[in-house]
Amino acid sequence: MNNFERGVAALQEGNLEDAANFLTKEIEENPTNSLAYVNFGQLLLSMGDVERACLFFEKALEIDPELAAAHYAVGTVYFEDGKFELAKKHFQHCVKLGMNDSDVHFMIGLCCVNNGEDRFALPFFQRAIELDDQDVDALFQYGLTLAKLEMLDEAKVNLEKVLQLDELHADAHYNLGIIAMFNDQVTTAKDHFNKAIECQDDHMLAMHALKVIENKEVE
Template identity: 25%
Template sequence: SFGILPLETPSPGDGSYLQNYTNSSSVIDVPSTGAPSKKTVSRISQAGTKSVFSQSGNSQEVTPILVAQTQSSGPQTSTPPQVLSPTIAALANALPRISSRLFTSDSFATKESSKKLKMKFPPKIPNRKTKSKTNKGRITQPNLNDSLEITKLDSSIISEGKISTVAPQIQAFTLQKAAAEGLMSLLRDMGKGYLALCSYNCKEAINILSHLPSHHYNTGWVLCQIGRAYFELAEYMQAERIFSEVRRIENYRVEGMEIYSTMLWHLQKDVALSVLSKDLTDMDKNSPEAWCAAGNCFSLQREHDIAIKFFQRAIQVDPNYAYAYTLLGHEFVFIEELDKALACFRNAIRVSPRHYNAWYGLGMIYYKQEKFTLAETHFQKALDINPQSSVLLCRIGVVQHALKKSEKALDTLNKAINIDPKNPLCKFHRASVLFANEKYKSALQELEELKQIVPKESLVYFLIGKVGK
């Protein structure tokens, strides 16, 4: 051999090299090639070893390794040197290969070689710099035992790695939990507000929905619920402001616009009602809200026959739309067709038993027919559904006064005024009851306050004149 490595010789970075190196437990004794007497060679990395062949650009020493002779009791004979097998030769040739480009000193190479030999007894803290670049960062089958020992010894680093891996997962879980709790809190608040509105606790509903975050408060659905609450409280100016904001934010919205049209009817704003009905019918001709708005528009113009046709069209579009039956019943009341009005209100109750407007309509018809007991019964049924309505309490007080229950009527009217102190209808009827009971001073005081609220109401001045007589 001229010192050239065989083709199958593993490099120092190969896994078989490390396996053969770590499994070797003894030092190979090599006889000298020059003398017949047996001469043992100490460690391979001994500094006195001479180089047989040097490659250009590499000053590493390559020592030919011979097969050790077996000691026996017989006479010693000199045998020709035998070349090792490729595996053993690879071990011999690979052991002292230290890059001369990095370390040119022979003493430094010897020191590094001795460190490699001592690695078969793993130290407490392994020197990771001696690992080859090809195996850095991964564990292969040949060096699995060394990796297991390193894993046991380097527990502190592993624990830190676990913390760095688990920490983002905990943080993500915390963020998801906080987001879910925030969403559930938002839905809970919105549900509470909607439940209060359906129970006609309108002030509570307004209070709950008004405390929602601004980006949720300024949405069409929330503002529609608040506007409906103001409408039920008969605060039409405030309701008109809220619904105008809804139209500005979501001009495509159809749901809830029937309440907006009725509120405009109460405020006698014919131009705004005409624009609303035109926009809704152009937007969706298959929605009952659009036809209800159109019917309210013609009802405000006193064209009741055309309004009746539009309300009937709303019922054709959606036969289960209770509010269309109610509006149609009111139109029949205006033209004095009370039997048809009764049928419409009863159909509304059939579709929605909690539709208190239909119960109120039935009570009004019975009051016109002077069936005061039936009227009181239906008004009371409507009040059971909506106990916060000052209008219903006022109607009940009027019926009670017609039934000669004056003291009870005054108590009912006082409750209505406590709910809505600025309701002119309640004040007028209370003044009328006081005048009928010959309490002129109290009646005159009530009428003077009412004159400040509705200065252009003729009935107020007429009743003041009757009290003055």
């Protein structure tokens, strides 16, 4: 293996010191290897050094403006910084460049949600699920977004799929409880709220929902 391959392998294994050494040597010997800059940036991100990581991602894009991995990395940084519109543009550019995995579509959907564009998020979550039907996060966000748009039957189907993959998903139980309440299925709602609390003992929303039901029953 060359220095780049050794650096990537070390990074994947969590051996940051070796990764830094190998990737530094690669950049010194091959300063136009854009992927070496991306991976060094990822290393810096894992260490919490966001500012320096961005410099490496920007260098990668300076060398190769059409490098999807660099656009994805920059999009992730913008997303974490709350700059969702900028993040979305980079993720969408990844798709234009041929990146077509579940994660990138999921991230575009999340950007839309955080921008208050729930309806626009739906096709991206749907595409993420088509590419990986075991993606619990994408299934949950799709179900949650459907619920927010009052498409409750479809939301219920997808949230139940979440529980098929992860029966301890507290938020899926909570939102299924809310849907049951809307459908006047009080017993089912209570079951889901109690399960949400079993899965996460500090689930305040589920606790509050149970209190609302209990207060109504007392009345």
